[in-house]
Amino acid sequence: MRRYQAVLLAVTALVVASIAAYLLYGTGGRQGGQGTALVGGPFTLVDQDGKPRTEKDFRGQFMLIYFGYTYCPDVCPTSLQTMTQAMDRLDSALQAKITPVFVTIDPARDTAPQLKAYVENFHPRMIALTGSEKQIADAARVYRIYYAKAEGNDTTTDYLMDHSSIVFLMGPDGGYVTHFTHTTPPDKMAETLQRIVGGG
Numbered sequence: 012m013r014r015y016q017a018v019l020l021a022v023t024a025l026v027v028a029s030i031a032a033y034l035l036y037g038t039g040g041r042q043g044g045q046g047t048a049l050v051g052g053p054f055t056l057v058d059q060d061g062k063p064r065t066e067k068d069f070r071g072q073f074m075l076i077y078f079g080y081t082y083c084p085d086v087c088p089t090s091l092q093t094m095t096q097a098m099d100r101l102d103s104a105l106q107a108k109i110t111p112v113f114v115t116i117d118p119a120r121d122t123a124p125q126l127k128a129y130v131e132n133f134h135p136r137m138i139a140l141t142g143s144e145k146q147i148a149d150a151a152r153v154y155r156i157y158y159a160k161a162e163g164n165d166t167t168t169d170y171l172m173d174h175s176s177i178v179f180l181m182g183p184d185g186g187y188v189t190h191f192t193h194t195t196p197p198d199k200m201a202e203t204l205q206r207i208v209g210g211g
């Protein structure tokens with residue numbers, strides 16, 4: 012239970028930090044002028060088929076992006092399920108404008124084949140990304156994602172990761188649009204996607 016409480020605390024801290032950032036930067040901070048994006052930026056990773064991917068591959072598309080790991084017992088599957096269910100509530104034309112993306116923060120275990128098997132449980136258009144420890148660290152940094160091996164792990168292959176749990180919606184220009192948490196209901200996420208991506 013301590014671990015779960017730690018995750019809850021981390022999420023609460025993130026929400027508080029997000030609100031603080033929102034109050035500091037305001038809505039004008041998300042794009043344009045000197046208001047550079049709060050989150051998002053360049054990354055160089057590899058997808059579940061072993062194909063190199065950068066942020067440029069997603070330009071022109073909305074991107075629903077989440078950082079986690081396949082061995083996560085609860086929060087990650089919940090978030091990816093929510094993303095999948097929200098996408099499924101949209102019509103196919105709208106779905107085609109959004110790419111759901113899962114980036115691992117556990118590249119040691121989440122190889123491309125591991126990710127490929129895992130994301131088959133979720134939306135058919137979901138892209139999963141991995142990379143070297145440094146590539147993952149760089150990608151997590153531009154998205155302001157915290158992650159670390161949880162304390163009290165017994166072995167080098169059986170361990171939990173602590174990590175931020177935020178689903179970001181990035182715009183066709185690569186800039187931050189809005190974000191959700193793993194507690195956002197699929198209906199609410201779908202409604203927001205419909206409004207922003209569908210324009211009404």
Ligand code: NI
Pocket residue numbers: 079080083084085086087088174
């Ligand atoms: Ni997780």
